[in-house]
Amino acid sequence: MGRSPLWTAIRTALSEEIAKGQYAPGDRLPTEAQLAARFAVNRHTVRRALAALAEEEIVHARRGSGVFVRHVPTPYPIGRRVRFQQNLLAAGRVPDRRILHLETRTANDRECAALRLDEPADVHVYEGISLSDGFPLAFVRSVFPAIRFPDMLDALRTTRSITAAFAVHGLADYTRASTEITAKTASSTLSALLELQPGTPVLRTVSVNVDGAGVPIEFGRTWFNADRVALTLDDT
Numbered sequence: 001m002g003r004s005p006l007w008t009a010i011r012t013a014l015s016e017e018i019a020k021g022q023y024a025p026g027d028r029l030p031t032e033a034q035l036a037a038r039f040a041v042n043r044h045t046v047r048r049a050l051a052a053l054a055e056e057e058i059v060h061a062r063r064g065s066g067v068f069v070r071h072v073p074t075p076y077p078i079g080r081r082v083r084f085q086q087n088l089l090a091a092g093r094v095p096d097r098r099i100l101h102l103e104t105r106t107a108n109d110r111e112c113a114a115l116r117l118d119e120p121a122d123v124h125v126y127e128g129i130s131l132s133d134g135f136p137l138a139f140v141r142s143v144f145p146a147i148r149f150p151d152m153l154d155a156l157r158t159t160r161s162i163t164a165a166f167a168v169h170g171l172a173d174y175t176r177a178s179t180e181i182t183a184k185t186a187s188s189t190l191s192a193l194l195e196l197q198p199g200t201p202v203l204r205t206v207s208v209n210v211d212g213a214g215v216p217i218e219f220g221r222t223w224f225n226a227d228r229v230a231l232t233l234d235d236t
Helices: 006-019 032-039 043-055 084-090 109-115 152-159 162-168 188-194
Strands: 059-062 066-069 074-078 095-106 122-132 135-145 175-185 201-210 216-225 229-233
Touching (some): 006 032, 006 043, 032 043, 043 059, 043 066, 074 175, 084 095, 109 216, 122 152, 135 188, 152 162, 188 216, 216 229
Parallel strands (some): 074 229
Antiparallel strands (some): 059 066, 095 122, 122 135, 135 216, 175 201
16 A cells, blocks of 8 residues: 555644644744745645645635634624623633723714614723633724713723623623624724734624613624634523
8 A cells, every 4th residue: 555645744743733732723833835844845745734734624824924723713602691701711711801992972873873872972982802812802892871881981991891890880780682793804903903814704793782671781893803703692
């Protein structure tokens, strides 16, 4: 029997190194030229091995940037009680938030409609990055009625948690009234924030959260890194 093609040995070696953690999720593999030199083969052989790893969804190529180890998608239930920290902890991930911008301004027409506010009305705006194990998972923009939550910005600075900021204002529980999910392509700004290539697919959710009486308390838009999250619908 003939020997196995050289590319299979390269694929196996790289796969084992990834499994052992030598290359972590998000890491870039050595270049084709570097791998060709390491294994003493031509670049075509290396390319075939990398293509096999991509077919097995172990790595993925970014045009102009190289080949990267895939992230295992984080399960993220979308249901009546969506809680970022709880979702990630349940998935065995380490959650974190990075606040980018906080401001108070006049609500636009869409925000007034979603929050059932009479125009003109002031709203508090939060923009930030949600992180999973230190990697950007989503860019979040949330809008809150200022008259209902006067100290929301200070609470967010202190707690870095929307749920905790609501609790500061005496709101212990809230639910999701609606969620709209659409596929988008990442702009240059969003790509930089989520560490993506421009034009990479992202998943955008538009949602409204309400209190126990059904009064809107938050109008939110979230842009998820589609490679790092698996959105699931949950009735609970």
